[in-house]
Amino acid sequence: MSNEENGTIRIGLDALNIQDSNHLKYALMNCEDPLKAISDFQEENSISLPSLKPALNLLDLHGIKRLDFHASIADELKDHLIKKVEQLSASIKSKESSPTYEEDLGKLEDLLEKCFPLIFNSRLTPLILLIMKSLPKVNQSYLDFVQSNEKLYSIAPIELKRQIWSNNSRVFMNELQPSFDKFTQYFDEILISSDLNTSGTAFFTALNPANIDMTILKDNLLLSNTIYTYLFKSNKKHIPIINEICKLIGNSSSLYQLTIKTLTELFIKTHDWFYATLKSLIINKFHETLSHENLLNLIGSCDIPTELILKFGNILHVCLKERKIEAKRAKELEGIMESKKFETILPEVAFLLADPFVVDMLARNVLSLLNKCVQNELLPRNCTELIFVLRLLSISLLSWEIIDSQANKEPKIDSALITEFLPNLAYFITDFYEKLYDDSIASLTNQTQSITSTLLSSSTGMITSPSAVTATSTLNAPKTASPPIVLKISTKKLEILSSVKTLIGENELCSVLFLYLVIACFEFNDWVNLKALLPSIKYPNNNTAFFEKWFMYQFFNALLEKSVIDQFKHDWFVQLVFDDFLIVILKIKDEQAQVQDNAQKYVLYSEILYEQTYKLMEKIFPNNISLNNFNRLIEIVKPKKNHANSLQIAYSKLKSKLEPVNEMQF
Numbered sequence: 317m318s319n320e321e322n323g324t325i326r327i328g329l330d331a332l333n334i335q336d337s338n339h340l341k342y343a344l345m346n347c348e349d350p351l352k353a354i355s356d357f358q359e360e361n362s363i364s365l366p367s368l369k370p371a372l373n374l375l376d377l378h379g380i381k382r383l384d385f386h387a388s389i390a391d392e393l394k395d396h397l398i399k400k401v402e403q404l405s406a407s408i409k410s411k412e413s414s415p416t417y418e419e420d421l422g423k424l425e426d427l428l429e430k431c432f433p434l435i436f437n438s439r440l441t442p443l444i445l446l447i448m449k450s451l452p453k454v455n456q457s458y459l460d461f462v463q464s465n466e467k468l469y470s471i472a473p474i475e476l477k478r479q480i481w482s483n484n485s486r487v488f489m490n491e492l493q494p495s496f497d498k499f500t501q502y503f504d505e506i507l508i509s510s511d512l513n514t515s516g517t518a519f520f521t522a523l524n525p526a527n528i529d530m531t532i533l534k535d536n537l538l539l540s541n542t543i544y545t546y547l548f549k550s551n552k553k554h555i556p557i558i559n560e561i562c563k564l565i566g567n568s569s570s571l572y573q574l575t576i577k578t579l580t581e582l583f584i585k586t587h588d589w590f591y592a593t594l595k596s597l598i599i600n601k602f603h604e605t606l607s608h609e610n611l612l613n614l615i616g617s618c619d620i621p622t623e624l625i626l627k628f629g630n631i632l633h634v635c636l637k638e639r640k641i642e643a644k645r646a647k648e649l650e651g652i653m654e655s656k657k658f659e660t661i662l663p664e665v666a667f668l669l670a671d672p673f674v675v676d677m678l679a680r681n682v683l684s685l686l687n688k689c690v691q692n693e694l695l696p697r698n699c700t701e702l703i704f705v706l707r708l709l710s711i712s713l714l715s716w717e718i719i720d721s722q723a724n725k726e727p728k729i730d731s732a733l734i735t736e737f738l739p740n741l742a743y744f745i746t747d748f749y750e751k752l753y754d755d756s757i758a759s760l761t762n763q764t765q766s767i768t769s770t771l772l773s774s775s776t777g778m779i780t781s782p783s784a785v786t787a788t789s790t791l792n793a794p795k796t797a798s799p800p801i802v803l804k805i806s807t808k809k810l811e812i813l814s815s816v817k818t819l820i821g822e823n824e825l826c827s828v829l830f831l832y833l834v835i836a837c838f839e840f841n842d843w844v845n846l847k848a849l850l851p852s853i854k855y856p857n858n859n860t861a862f863f864e865k866w867f868m869y870q871f872f873n874a875l876l877e878k879s880v881i882d883q884f885k886h887d888w889f890v891q892l893v894f895d896d897f898l899i900v901i902l903k904i905k906d907e908q909a910q911v912q913d914n915a916q917k918y919v920l921y922s923e924i925l926y927e928q929t930y931k932l933m934e935k936i937f938p939n940n941i942s943l944n945n946f947n948r949l950i951e952i953v954k955p956k957k958n959h960a961n962s963l964q965i966a967y968s969k970l971k972s973k974l975e976p977v978n979e980m981q982f
Contacts, residue, residue: 405450
């Protein structure tokens with residue numbers, strides 16, 4: 317017996333040739349004796365069990381309604397049937413070891429056909445959905461019926477939904493897209509809506525100026541970036557999103573492939589690199605929870621290219637956790653890149669390398685390896701580790717072009733970058749070492765003077781603490797005004813900077829490395845090099861998201877470090893950060909918002925930068941910036957008319973901080 321007529325599934329008791337309320341209604345409308353009609357209906361549709369009739373009279377005497385009796389019988393039978401379905405389901409799942417697989421599968425299919433017309437019966441709905449969940453392949457017409465009914469679809473088990481999604485990608489994407497959006501928005505909000513609160517998390521690895529041990533300074537350029545805490549450490553709010561996506565995919569190869577394909581398409585369409593982060597985390601999650609064989613089954617391929625992609629991704633994930641590429645892992649990655657099959661997997665590898673966390677790690681490793689070249693007096697072109705990391709970084713920065721064109725040739729690195737640009741960067745890193753050495757010597761000298769003063773005092777019978785000695789000498793010292801800080805940039809440094817600026821405008825790889833060198837200046841408190849480098853930053857023509865989100869996030873957080881924020885007391889530092897850089901960038905964004913076709917997008921980026929600037933000014937006023945400088949800047953950074961009302965309110969709030977100060981002066 318089939319429940320389908322002309323492609324439409326029949327629903328209700330009538331589909332099973334069982335009389336329902338409509339039959340009773342018809343009998344009552346066309347009978348002479350209604351009581352007899354009701355009695356006949358009960359007789360025809362009651363439980364056909366002769367021994368039950370005497371018991372029914374007994375139940376009547378006890379006042380138990382027939383409805384309650386039949387409901388209890390139905391529940392009892394349902395419970396027994398559920399247990400039987402679960403047994404059959406277990407037998408089907410152990411397909412290879414079950415000799416009755418075909419028989420058990422047939423029983424479930426027959427049971428579903430007989431039960432499905434009653435799917436809207438609230439008592440039987442869970443049972444019918446359980447039967448469908450237990451079948452490895454449900455009739456497509458039943459799947460379509462469940463999917464078309466919003467109530468049934470909402471309570472359907474995930475295993476049944478996967479079968480629906482496998483044949484209806486649109487419905488699957490409706491389920492996935494909210495998780496995709498939630499993931500990208502989570503990291504976007506970290507980068508563009510940060511409260512600039514660095515308390516409790518060190519943006520940079522702390523340096524002890526008195527310790528000039530080169531083994532400690534060797535890796536110091538691998539800066540400790542707070543955003544990594546959002547990926548691997550305490551702040552793991554994105555993990556439930558990954559788990560939810562993996563739960564939706566399950567062990568369905570078609571859904572996995574659709575998910576990866578969609579992430580690739582979204583990356584191409586939006587240029588949002590966090591889709592690459594999401595893909596890497598999804599693959600790694602399955603790698604952690606599945607055996608290698610099951611993982612290959614999920615991917616739907618077990619050929620050599622697939623094995624290489626998985627191996628590359630696993631090694632890269634380990635490197636990302638450690639935030640550096642050890643020599644051993646570099647050799648493993650290079651072995652994959654030198655294989656004959658690498659050209660066929662280049663777009664897949666490029667998507668893994670497009671992850672902004674990977675880009676950040678690679679750029680920092682380049683500076684660290686340049687650091688190593690400086691220590692070992694080695695030319696960058698002779699450092700094989702450095703050249704390999706540059707290859708990876710080059711693919712990372714060109715990942716969009718590689719994926720979009722499905723290129724199969726690795727991009728070449730400009731020889732000028734290796735022979736000219738990197739040696740020039742090494743020159744600035746040498747300056748870092750000179751400053752660290754000078755700071756260390758100064759610290760040791762102060763310690764020596766303090767110890768000497770203590771010993772001299774004790775020889776006279778008066779033991780005086782170093783702090784007391786310092787305080788006494790300070791009180792006795794003549795009152796003289798501290799000279800203004802003068803930062804001089806040498807002629808040689810200006811010549812090198814001129815060469816660097818030329819390559820920055822021509823090569824994206826050079827541009828990104830230059831940005832990280834600027835961040836390094838903050839760590840080393842190297843204000844001379846910062847004064848030379850910061851105004852030289854050019855707003856990029858391509859890959860603007862990296863500059864506007866990733867670099868600016870690190871830039872604003874670096875400004876809030878204690879050793880940096882104190883510098884706003886000096887006019888030269890205010891001039892450098894605001895006039896020579898921030899205000900220039902704000903003007904560029906304002907101009908873009910006026911002339912570009914996609915003006916709304918540029919207005920949004922402009923608002924983000926203004927908001928971050930207001931937060932910075934709020935942090936530094938009144939303790940770390942003069943009133944004159946604040947008054948001057950507050951007029952320059954006024955929001956524009958096309959900016960959101962929330963930004964206007966933030967500006968008014970910032971400006972209101974001047975009122976108490978003006979009243980005190982008055």
